[in-house]
Amino acid sequence: MAIVCAFILLPVLFCGAIYLPTKKRTVEKMVELSGIRPGEIAVDLGSGDGRLVISLAKAGAEAHGYEINPLLVLVSRWNIRKAGLGGRAFIHFKNFWKEDFSQFDIIAIFGISRAMEALERRLKKELKIGARIVSNAFPFPDWQYAKKEDTVFLYKKL
Numbered sequence: 169m170a171i172v173c174a175f176i177l178l179p180v181l182f183c184g185a186i187y188l189p190t191k192k193r194t195v196e197k198m199v200e201l202s203g204i205r206p207g208e209i210a211v212d213l214g215s216g217d218g219r220l221v222i223s224l225a226k227a228g229a230e231a232h233g234y235e236i237n238p239l240l241v242l243v244s245r246w247n248i249r250k251a252g253l254g255g256r257a258f259i260h261f262k263n264f265w266k267e268d269f270s271q272f273d274i275i276a277i278f279g280i281s282r283a284m285e286a287l288e289r290r291l292k293k294e295l296k297i298g299a300r301i302v303s304n305a306f307p308f309p310d311w312q313y314a315k316k317e318d319t320v321f322l323y324k325k326l
């Protein structure tokens with residue numbers, strides 16, 4: 169019980185961090201719409217079990233994930249090792265709000281619905297020209313998306 173509290177309930181209580189995995193078909197759609205090219209740097213903000221990070225790395229990116237739930241950090245690092253992507257996919261046990269987004273070419277987002285307005289402001293300010301954002305299910309309030317397929321919104325920093 170104590171372990172459940174430490175690993176699952178505390179991140180939810182203190183950070184509002186609910187875990188819900190993206191469906192496999194949607195992960196594929198997000199990677200496809202991102203138009204990722206080998207050598208680009210990608211990040212999943214709130215990386216869960218690492219499924220998006222793994223798919224982005226398989227598509228040729230140097231892929232990073234930020235995750236505040238320590239149990240999911242362990243699981244995702246294990247999944248990355250199992251997939252043989254140790255040198256290309258990295259999970260950081262960190263709050264993504266404290267990071268600088270300017271190094272990334274691709275940003276993947278799912279499930280931080282309450283923060284889309286604040287995230288839009290940060291990304292518009294920090295991302296480099298040409299960077300793309302793929303958001304599953306939740307659009308930004310003001311940013312006009314470049315494309316929408318199924319539940320995935322694609323944004324481009326022009």
Ligand SMILES: C[S@@+](CC[C@H](N)C(=O)[O-])C[C@H]1O[C@@H](n2cnc3c(N)ncnc32)[C@H](O)[C@@H]1O
Pocket residue numbers: 179183184185186187188189190212213214215216217218219220234235236237240262263264265277278279280
């Ligand atoms: C809805 S899940 C999505 C997981 C994964 N991206 C996927 O698509 O399968 C959202 C994840 O974001 C994490 N999270 C929420 N806020 C965060 C923050 N500020 N920093 C890092 N991770 C965060 C949660 O712990 C949770 O695992």
